[in-house]
Amino acid sequence: MTLPSLINGPVGLERPETPAPAGPATGGDPGADFSERVRQGFGRGAASYENQARLQQGVAWRLGRLCRDLPLPAGPIADLGAGSGLLSRALLAQRPALAESPPLQLDLCPELLARNPLAGPGLGPWNLNQGLPPGLKPAALLLSSFALQWLDDPAGQLAHWSRRLAPGGWLALALPVDGSFATWSAAATAAGVPCTALPLPRAPALIAAASGAGLELRHCQRLRFSRPAEDGLATLRLLRSLGATASHQTPLAAGQLRRLLAHWPAEPLGWEVLLLLGCRPGEAGPPC
Numbered sequence: 001m002t003l004p005s006l007i008n009g010p011v012g013l014e015r016p017e018t019p020a021p022a023g024p025a026t027g028g029d030p031g032a033d034f035s036e037r038v039r040q041g042f043g044r045g046a047a048s049y050e051n052q053a054r055l056q057q058g059v060a061w062r063l064g065r066l067c068r069d070l071p072l073p074a075g076p077i078a079d080l081g082a083g084s085g086l087l088s089r090a091l092l093a094q095r096p097a098l099a100e101s102p103p104l105q106l107d108l109c110p111e112l113l114a115r116n117p118l119a120g121p122g123l124g125p126w127n128l129n130q131g132l133p134p135g136l137k138p139a140a141l142l143l144s145s146f147a148l149q150w151l152d153d154p155a156g157q158l159a160h161w162s163r164r165l166a167p168g169g170w171l172a173l174a175l176p177v178d179g180s181f182a183t184w185s186a187a188a189t190a191a192g193v194p195c196t197a198l199p200l201p202r203a204p205a206l207i208a209a210a211s212g213a214g215l216e217l218r219h220c221q222r223l224r225f226s227r228p229a230e231d232g233l234a235t236l237r238l239l240r241s242l243g244a245t246a247s248h249q250t251p252l253a254a255g256q257l258r259r260l261l262a263h264w265p266a267e268p269l270g271w272e273v274l275l276l277l278g279c280r281p282g283e284a285g286p287p288c
């Protein structure tokens, strides 16, 4: 991939040296609110998402495994930020009895939902920044993988999810947290340019939000994953093919981007992933 083609693509790196008229030609409407830019990014990456999402697949399998034998109360199951359905499919493969009433697929991005075999025609795209759909009954199981970090208030939404569980219901969650993408941040510092990576929530703040909302944590693990060292261009290209392109920052100018890539360290790209499993105690107290 050449630098000019990169400039029309990845995470917050789309601003040409000379300011261009506002609009999608620079990789997303800068005037659109953040969730709209998130939606546009995942929409553009929808066709390549599953081919590239090896980490997400591995984490989905782990979450499915954690949920395999949970005692579930009555109530719906929902996959929050379900995308193409990797997590729900991993759960159903390990707990086939749930196929009778499969998880509801909630997601913002119609292009990913269109590729999701579990997404029915019912609800359509749903923006989780609005909370869970008001009609959703208290849930037996809420699942979410690699989605909460895209929301405007991850800790607040996590507390909300925890409160929407039925007594004895479970929440299973994975997301990348603060400490991920250290190579990107090191490159930005060395190049003297802003780091346009998505700021990720801090694990202790998320844990406190879930516990404060009454969730009893049964499993809490921080895992480190890395991909072999690649240059900056290959890394940013990967994020683009996953659709993970939205940034809160002003995109870098072409000169800044060149400097960033020139300073990219020859180190693996690392993800710090928080895995949480928690339960809302039953009305007469535990067990759940």
Ligand SMILES: C[S@@+](CC[C@H](N)C(=O)[O-])C[C@H]1O[C@@H](n2cnc3c(N)ncnc32)[C@H](O)[C@@H]1O
Pocket: 035, 038, 039, 042, 053, 056, 057, 060, 080, 081, 082, 083, 084, 085, 086, 087, 106, 107, 108, 109, 112, 126, 127, 128, 129, 144, 145, 146, 147, 150, 151
């Ligand atoms: C990296 S993908 C993960 C998809 C899936 N959970 C997986 O593990 O493969 C992030 C997902 O979060 C969704 N998402 C981001 N912001 C959202 C929002 N505000 N409301 C609903 N879904 C959102 C995106 O559309 C995308 O499908």
